Amino acid sequence: MSMQATGDRLDAAREAAERHAWRDAYEILTALDREGRLDGAGLNLLGAIAWWASQPDESTSARERAFAAYMEEGDRINAALMALLAAFDHQSHLSEAIARGWRARAARILADEPESIAHGYLMVLDGREATGRGDLDAAAELGGRAVDIGSRFGEKDLQAYGLVTRGMALVQRGGHEEGLALLDEATAAAVAGELSPYATGIVYCQTISTCRDLADYRRAGQWTEVAERWCERQAISGFPGVCRVHRAEILALRGEWTDAVEQAQRASEELLAFKALPQAAEGFYALGEIRLRIGDLEGADEAFRRAHDLGRDPQPGRALLYLAQGRADTALTSLKRALAPSGKDHLLRAKMLPALVEIALASGDLETARATAEELSTIAATYGSPALHAAAHCARGVLHIASNEPDEALHELTQARAHWQAVDVPYELARTRMAMAMALRLCGEADEAAIELDAAHSTFARLGAALDAARCEHILEELRRRGTQGERQRRAFMFTDIVGSTELISVIGDEAWGDLVRWHDEALRRLASAHGGEEINHAGDGFFFAFQDVRSAVTAAVGIQRALAAHRRNAGFAPRVRIGLHAAEATRVDESYLGQGVHEAARIGALAGANEIVASADSLDGLALDGLGEPRSVELKGIPGPVEVRTIDWATAEA
Numbered sequence: 154m155s156m157q158a159t160g161d162r163l164d165a166a167r168e169a170a171e172r173h174a175w176r177d178a179y180e181i182l183t184a185l186d187r188e189g190r191l192d193g194a195g196l197n198l199l200g201a202i203a204w205w206a207s208q209p210d211e212s213t214s215a216r217e218r219a220f221a222a223y224m225e226e227g228d229r230i231n232a233a234l235m236a237l238l239a240a241f242d243h244q245s246h247l248s249e250a251i252a253r254g255w256r257a258r259a260a261r262i263l264a265d266e267p268e269s270i271a272h273g274y275l276m277v278l279d280g281r282e283a284t285g286r287g288d289l290d291a292a293a294e295l296g297g298r299a300v301d302i303g304s305r306f307g308e309k310d311l312q313a314y315g316l317v318t319r320g321m322a323l324v325q326r327g328g329h330e331e332g333l334a335l336l337d338e339a340t341a342a343a344v345a346g347e348l349s350p351y352a353t354g355i356v357y358c359q360t361i362s363t364c365r366d367l368a369d370y371r372r373a374g375q376w377t378e379v380a381e382r383w384c385e386r387q388a389i390s391g392f393p394g395v396c397r398v399h400r401a402e403i404l405a406l407r408g409e410w411t412d413a414v415e416q417a418q419r420a421s422e423e424l425l426a427f428k429a430l431p432q433a434a435e436g437f438y439a440l441g442e443i444r445l446r447i448g449d450l451e452g453a454d455e456a457f458r459r460a461h462d463l464g465r466d467p468q469p470g471r472a473l474l475y476l477a478q479g480r481a482d483t484a485l486t487s488l489k490r491a492l493a494p495s496g497k498d499h500l501l502r503a504k505m506l507p508a509l510v511e512i513a514l515a516s517g518d519l520e521t522a523r524a525t526a527e528e529l530s531t532i533a534a535t536y537g538s539p540a541l542h543a544a545a546h547c548a549r550g551v552l553h554i555a556s557n558e559p560d561e562a563l564h565e566l567t568q569a570r571a572h573w574q575a576v577d578v579p580y581e582l583a584r585t586r587m588a589m590a591m592a593l594r595l596c597g598e599a600d601e602a603a604i605e606l607d608a609a610h611s612t613f614a615r616l617g618a619a620l621d622a623a624r625c626e627h628i629l630e631e632l633r634r635r636g637t638q639g640e641r642q643r644r645a646f647m648f649t650d651i652v653g654s655t656e657l658i659s660v661i662g663d664e665a666w667g668d669l670v671r672w673h674d675e676a677l678r679r680l681a682s683a684h685g686g687e688e689i690n691h692a693g694d695g696f697f698f699a700f701q702d703v704r705s706a707v708t709a710a711v712g713i714q715r716a717l718a719a720h721r722r723n724a725g726f727a728p729r730v731r732i733g734l735h736a737a738e739a740t741r742v743d744e745s746y747l748g749q750g751v752h753e754a755a756r757i758g759a760l761a762g763a764n765e766i767v768a769s770a771d772s773l774d775g776l777a778l779d780g781l782g783e784p785r786s787v788e789l790k791g792i793p794g795p796v797e798v799r800t801i802d803w804a805t806a807e808a
Contacts, residue, residue: 166185182202268302270302272302273302280296313339317356368503370538407577417436421436437459540573540578543572567589573585602632611689683712710766729763733761734757752789766803769796
C-alpha cells in the first residue's frame with residue numbers, strides 16, 4: 154500500500170473521530186495497525202480512539218507502543234507524553250507500581266529536555282499524587298506551574314488540567330471560593346468547546362465531584378446536568394458512567410430515588426466494563442445509600458459489599474445499615490474505626506460525621522456525639538456551604554434533644570431547616586422536621602409536634618422512605634395515646650409530582666422556574682379545590698390531596714392533565730405532571746392522614762409517567778369511566794402482596 158493510501162485512511166479515521174464516530178475510526182486504525190502501518194503519531198491516535206470505543210486495554214497497549222515508536226523516531230517529548238498517559242491509565246486501573254514505573258520513565262526523559270508541554274503534564278500527574286497524599290500546598294503549586302506552561306505553549310488542555318489540579322487542592326485546603334472559581338474557569342472552557350473530548354470529560358467529572366464533596370449541591374446539580382448532556386452529545390462510552398454516578402447522587406439528594414437507582418446501576422455496570430474500578434465502586438456505594446433510604450436493607454448490604462470489594466470504604470453507609478438492623482454498638486465501632494486514621498481530609502470526614510452523631514446517640518454515647526458535633530461545626534465554618542451548615546445545626550440540635558434541652562434544640566433545628574430548604578433536599582429536610590417534632594414533644598407542645606411529624610411523614614411516604622415513615626407513625630401513635638387520637642376515615646387520595654424538574658431548572662433557569670412552579674401550584678390547587686379536594690401537603694414539586702370520593706378525585710385528575718395540555722398548546726409549554734389515585738381508609742391526625750392507604754397512594758403515584766394518571770383498580774370499581782387501560786399487577790415497595798392498577802386516558806375519559 155502506498156504512503157498516499159495510508160495517509161488517506163488516517164485522514165478518514167481523523168474525520169470519523171471529529172464526528173465522534175468512535176467505532177468507525179477504531180476499525181480503520183486497527184486495520185492499519187494489523188498491517189504495521191502506524192508510526193508513533195498513528196499509535197497515539199489509536200490509543201485515544203480506543204479509549205472512546207470502550208477498548209481500555211487496546212488504548213493502553215497502543216500508548217505503550219506509541220512510546221516505543223516515538224523513542225525510535227527520536228521524538229522524546231511525545232514519547233514522554235505517551236509514558237505519562239500510560240501512567241494515568243494504569244493508575245486508573247489501580248496498577249500503582251506500573252503507573253509509577255511509567256511516570257519515572259517520563260521524568261527521566263524530560264530531565265534532559267528543554268521545558269515543554271510534557272513537563273506541564275508531568276506536573277499535573279505529580280499534583281494529583283500530591284493531593285492524594287495530602288500535600289495540598291505542593292499540589293496547588295504544581296497545578297499553577299502547569300497552567301503557566303500551558304499558557305506559554307498555547308496548550309488549552311494543559312491549562313484546564315492545571316486549573317483543576319490547583320482548584321481541587323485549594324478547595325481541600327480551605328480556600329473553597331478561589332478553588333471553585335478555578336474549577337468554573339476550566340469547565341467554562343470545556344463548555345465552549347475549547348478542549349479535546351478527553352480533557353473535557355476529565356474536567357467535568359473532577360469539577361462535579363469536588364462540588365459534591367464540598368456539599369455545594371446546587372452547583373453540583375447544575376454541572377451534573379451539563380455534563381450528562383455533553384456526554385450524550387459526544388456519543389462517549391468511557392465517561393458517561395462517571396457522570397451518571399454523580400447524577401445519581403444529585404437525583405438522590407433531590408428525592409428522585411427511582412431515577413437515581415437506575416442511573417447508579419447503569420453507571421456501575423458501565424464502569425466495570427471499562428475497568429474503571431474506583432469509579433464503579435462509587436456507583437455501587439451510591440446505590441447502597443439509596444437502597445438503605447428506601448428500606449431495602451438486603452439490597453443495600455449487597456451494594457456496599459460490592460463497593461468494598463472494589464476498594465471503596467463503604468462508610469458511613471454500612472454503619473447506618475447496622476443501625477437500621479438494630480446493631481447500634483457494631484455501627485458505632487465500625488464508623489469510629491473508619492474515622493480513626495489520621496490524615497483523612499476534612500470534607501471526607503464531614504460526610505461521615507452526621508452519621509456518627511446519630512449512631513453515638515443511639516448507643517447512648519453522648520461524649521462521642523458532642524465531640525463529633527463540634528468537629529462538624531468547625532468544618533462547616535471552614536468551608537461554608539449551606540449543606541454543611543445544615544448538617545452541623547442538625548447535629549447540635551439532636552444533641553440538645555438527647556440532653557433534654559428542647560429550646561436550644563429548636564433554635565438549632567430551625568436554622569437547619571432553613572438551610573436544607575435553600576438547597577432543595579427533601580429527605581434531609583424531613584429528617585430535620587422529625588427531630589423538631591421530638592423537641593416540641595419535650596416542650597409539651599403535642600399539636601405542634603404532630604404538625605411537624607405530619608409534614609415529615611408525607612415527604613417520607615412520597616419518597617418511599619419506609620423506615621423513616623414507620624418511625625413517624627410510631628411517634629404519632631404515641632402522641633395519639635396521649636390525647637391526640639385520630640379517627641378512621643375513607644378518602645380518595647391523590648399524589649402529584651412534576652417529572653424532570655431537575656432538567657427543567659437547568660434549561661430555563663431559577664427565575665423562570667420559580668414563575669412556572671407558582672403557576673403550576675395555583676393551577677393544581679384551583680382544580681383540586683373545585684372538586685372538593687383538600688390539600689394535605691405540598692412538598693417540593695408535588696401535592697398530596699384528599700377527596701371525599703373517587704369520582705371527584707378522578708374528575709380533578711383528568712381536569713389537571715387537560716388544563717396542562719391546554720396551557721401547553723396555548724402558551725407553548727407546561728410542566729409534565731404524574732398523578733396517582735387510591736381510595737382507602739386512613740387515620741385523621743390534625744390536618745393530615747396516616748396509614749397504609751396513604752403509603753399505597755404515594756407508591757401508586759410514583760408508578761405514573763409524565764402526563765399520566767394511574768389509579769388502583771379496586772378504587773375504580775363501580776365507577777362508569779371511559780378511557781381505562783387494562784389492569785396490570787404491580788409490586789409496591791414496602792406493601793405486602795401485588796396490587797392491580799389501571800391507567801386513565803385523560804384525553805378520552807368521561808366519568
